[in-house]
Amino acid sequence: MSELQAKHLKDYLAPAFTISTLALDVNLFPNATRVIATSEFNTERQGEPLLLDGDGLKLISVKVDGKPYAYELLPGQLKLVNLPAHFSLEIETEIDPLGNTSLEGLYMSDGAYCTQCEAEGFRRITYFLDRPDVLATYRVRVEAPKAGFPYLLSNGNKVDSGELPGERHFVVWDDPFPKPCYLFALVAGDFDLLEDSFTTASGRNVALQVFVDKGNLHKAHHAMVSLKKSMEWDERRFGLEYDLDIYMIVAVDFFNMGAMENKGLNIFNTKYVLADVETATDDDFHGIESVVGHEYFHNWTGNRVTCRDWFQLSLKEGLTVFRDQEFSSDVGSRAVNRIQAIEVIKNQQFAEDSGPMAHPIRPQSVIEMNNFYTVTVYNKGAEVIRMMHTLLGEEKFQAGMKLYFARHDGQAVTCDDFVAAMEDASGIDLSQFRLWYNQAGTPTLKIVDDFDADSGRYSLSISQQLPAQAGEGAKPMHIPFALELLSADGKSLSSQVLDVKLAEQRFEFTGFDAKPVASLLQDFSAPVKLEYDFGTSQLITLMRHASSEVARWEASVNLISRAIWANHDALGAGEAMVLDGRVADAFRATLLDEELDPALAARIISIPSINALIEQVASVSFDHLVHARHYVLEELAANLEDELLSKYRELVGIDSPEARALKNACLAMLCRAGLCPEALVQSQFEQSLNMTDSLAALAGAVAGEMDIADELLGRFEARWKDTPLVMDKWFVLQSGRQDNDTPSRIRALSHHPAFSLQNPNRVRSLIGAFAAANPVQFHRADGEGYKLLTEYLIKLNGLNPQVAARIVTPLIQFAKFDAKRQGMMKACLNELLTLPELSRDLFEKVSKALAQ
Structure with a gap:
């Protein structure tokens, strides 16, 4: 593989050629689809060769200004020379959708044609400048047999259709908004169709369509509701209105990604469209709402303004993940949604940051672009946007968004362009903050605090340590550090956001009668690791009294993790394992707290996974960790057995996602500890009216290694x-x-x-x-x-x-x-x-x- 060369951000050059319009004529056949692509080219660097990307194509003909033109085929490229400043290029190719198992470009999924062109799939359809900074308007004509493919879809608005000889038909689509080729989409098939409409804030009527496989129409309604909810939210929160006459979603089973934001025609994995209570869990319903929102929000943050090059991927993905997280938080539980986002960073992104694929949210080099659709680019990218929002506040952040769109609508731009808009709109200097885009790895903040009883002064010393992945010459980051100080009995004394900018920084607070309990990096205000020697009593205070529900959850994770690691170390030293009774009491208090959101309580009582625990340390004795975690789980469940069963029975029959979350968290703990009666699990499995409870019972039987596990698995399989x-x-x-x-x-x-x-x-x-x-x-x-x-x-x-x-x-x-x-x-x-x-x-x- 020595011929594979990395591409580098520093080597970026603007294209020598641009394309103003592209007309595609696609004649669909399973193994021999014909594509005629007619493009209008322009160049100010006349004399340079035109190199077009292509992969797996059979070239039929090349014409310039209507006449056959000489060309050279190179590995992965088509080369043309001696071209005029302005010309029309027609290329005819043949492709094999049925044989395309990579699911990139044009392929077939369960008898339907569909496309996936991000990042570099368009080159599998025709020879083209397959890069995101070449924007053109598209007019697409699709032809296929009418019997098997009554729906022929592409980007934009439908402008023409008709019948053809041989029982074929055609449809023409026109997209008036310039876009890069990665946003191109085509779908042809026979689907069930759910239709609705949405009236925008300015009074425009938009047709909404969701296409699903035959027989699944009843499972499309939640996706449609989620789409309308997303459109309303984006107008209300960001002032962004949809711009075409129609918005379409198509669900396909064979899809590498979750979904794709192709302009006006979003192609989705069925996982993020199809749902009803019989077949989808509460988490599935939430996931559909989130992903539908994410792809819709891309219409502005990704489509109307797109990336100059793929190194800028977080420009659209980090920003849009932040937007979909805010959407989910505004329409649901902000605390639970924030916890889910934090878990992804701590359990997955931190692992990536410390591993061989570590990269900044704007990578500097790449061999295969598909490898950089990562939790770093997406989720850490969203945390960087969130930090910016924290530093600017909602009003100035929204002003920055408006300036960003005013400057760059219809353009392919960089992360620097986005930050510049935020700076110029807010008047806040973000020059040091820009390091988040360029330095890899996870910073560690070491915290030492001190209290002077005589003066009532509390001090907090923060030292910022950068990982090796940040590179030589790495500089301290600009970190918004949210802090709440509480009294020992849980009263909130102060709350603020500190600007941490130096390698060593000291903050002082006065007016205290006793040493306060510090809620550090509250709500995970920055994607960093924290080193502070919390005491058990401090964590219990935070679990019970922190004003942030997220901080209460984080305290519970720290408390139970400390217990597991203490027993991990005890095993290594040949000592007996123990569990501090105060830990069980703290979790008991959570279960008995009637004012606590049940979904949040479910998160708090859940034990960190083995993978999550591994990410807390530099190295691990794996076998000791497995045994220590299981011991703590068993001891905790044994201490809480009566409360867990009581809470479970209290919540049986309550039809809400929040109640089911806590009920099934209780069930899971009892099952994993071997304390759950098989009859209870079997009863829930047999009486369940929804997939959430049915699956939770089955998972409990499997996790508890119950005698009935195989029987229930067999019955589940037979039904589904x-x-x-x-x-x-x-x-x-x-x-x-x-x-x-x-x-x-x-x-x-x-x-x-x-x-x-x-x-x-x-x-x-x-x-x-x-x-x-x-x-x-x-x-x-x-x-x-x-x-x-x-x-x-x-x-x-x-x-x-x-x-x-x-x-x-x-x-x-x-x-x-x-x-x-x-x-x-x-x-x-x-x-x-x-x-x-x-x-x-x-x-x-x-x-x-x-x-x-």
């Missing part, structure tokens, strides 16, 4: 074997089983009639979930978990490299484990590296891991 998204949940449960037969069970299930290695959802549910969410079996001492993942990575390498590269992540994050496990993981990576046709996607991750 023909419903793919529900079978995904079944595959996840099977992949998460803790017994030593799990690897062989997974191999057998890969031949299950409901499983397909070509379908990303199935792969993620069985193979991906095993590697990412079953650490006990994935990191088993005999290395069988690593071998299992490697087997399927080899199969996926030639089938769908993008999916392979995404599920390899647990294998490359070996640095915290013991030498034996590291050796086995590296051996598997070396096996992958020797594959004769290793994809760019896997090569980049594997080679960087081994180099580390």
Whole structure:
């Protein structure tokens, strides 16, 4: 793979050629689709060759200004020379949608044609300048047999349609807004259609359409409600109105991503559209609302204003994740939504920041762009926007957004352009803050506090330590540090946001009668690690009295984590494990707090996962951690058994997501500790009227290794074997089983009639979930978990490299484990590296891991 060269941000050059308009004529056939692309080109650098990107195309003809033109075919490119300053270029190609298993470009999903062009999939449709800074208006004509493909969809507004000989038909779409080719979309198929409309703030009527597979129309209503809710929210919160006459969503089962924001025609994974109470959990409903909102919000933050180059990906993704998080928080529980966002950063993004794929939210180099659709670019990118919002406040932040759109509507711009708009609108200097875009890794804040009883002065010393990933010459970051000080009995004494800008900084506060309890980095005001020696009594005070519900949750995570790590260390020292009774009392108080949001209580009493705990330390004795966590879980559940059962029974029959969250959290703790009666689990499974409770009962039986687990799994399978998204949940449960037969069970299930290695959802549910969410079996001492993942990575390498590269992540994050496990993981990576046709996607991750 030595010929693979990284691309660097510093090497960016504006394109020598631009394209003002593109007319596409797409004649659909499964194995021989014909595409005629006619583009109007312009250049001010006449004499330079035109190099067009192409991948897997059969070239039929090339014409310039209507006449055949000489060309040269290079690896991945079409080269034309001696071109005039202005010209029309017509290229005809043939492609094979049915044989396209990569699911990039134009491909077939369950008999329907669909596209995925971000990041670099358009080059699989025609030769083109496949880069985000080339914007053109699109006019698209699609032709197909009418019988099997009554719906022919593309971006923009429908302007023409008609019948053709041979029982074929055509539709023409026109998009008046210039866009890069990655936003192009085409769908052709036979669907059920849900229709509605939305009247914008200015009085325009927008037609809304959701297309789903036949028989699934009843599962599309929540997506439609979510779309209308998103449109109303974006007008109210950001003053942004939709701009076309129609907005369409199409759900397809074969899709590498969650969804795609193609202008006016969003293509979605079925996972984020199809839902009813029988087949979808409360989390599924929330996920659909969030993702529908995310893709709709892209209409302005990503489509109307887009990225100059792919290194600027966080310009649109970080900003839009922030917007969808705010949407979810405004229409739901702000505390629970914030906790979910924090968990992603602490449990996944921190791992990426310390691993071989560490990169800033604006990467400096890349081999395969698909590898940078990461939690760093998306979720840490959102935290950077959130910090900016904290520093500016809502009013100035909104002024910055308005200035950003006024300056850059219809342009492809950079992260610096966004920050400049925020600075100019607010008058706040963000020059040091810009380091968040360029320095990789997670800063650590070490906190030392002191109280002088004589003067009543409390001091807080903060030292900022930057990781090696930040690079040589890294500078201290600008960190908004939210702080609340409480009295020992829980009364709030002060609350403010500190500006941490120096490597060493000291803050002093006066007027205290006793040392206050500090709620540090409240609401996770910056994506940093915190080192402070909290005492048990301090954490209990914060759990009970912090004004921020998020801070109360964070205190609970710290409290139970301290107990687990103390027992981890005790095992290493050959000492007996114990659990401080005050820990159980603190969790008991949460369960008995009738004023607490049940969904928040469910979060507070949930024990951190093994993967989450691993991210809290530099290295781990894995086996000791597994035993210590299980001991603490068992002891806590035993201490709270009566309260857990009582709370469970109190919540049975209450039909709300919040009540179900706490009820099923109680059930999960009892089951995992081996304290739950099988009859209770079986009763919930059999009497459940919704997928949330049904799945929670099944998960409890599996986690508790109950005798009825196999029977319930079999009954669940028999009922839902023909419903793919529900079978995904079944595959996840099977992949998460803790017994030593799990690897062989997974191999057998890969031949299950409901499983397909070509379908990303199935792969993620069985193979991906095993590697990412079953650490006990994935990191088993005999290395069988690593071998299992490697087997399927080899199969996926030639089938769908993008999916392979995404599920390899647990294998490359070996640095915290013991030498034996590291050796086995590296051996598997070396096996992958020797594959004769290793994809760019896997090569980049594997080679960087081994180099580390």
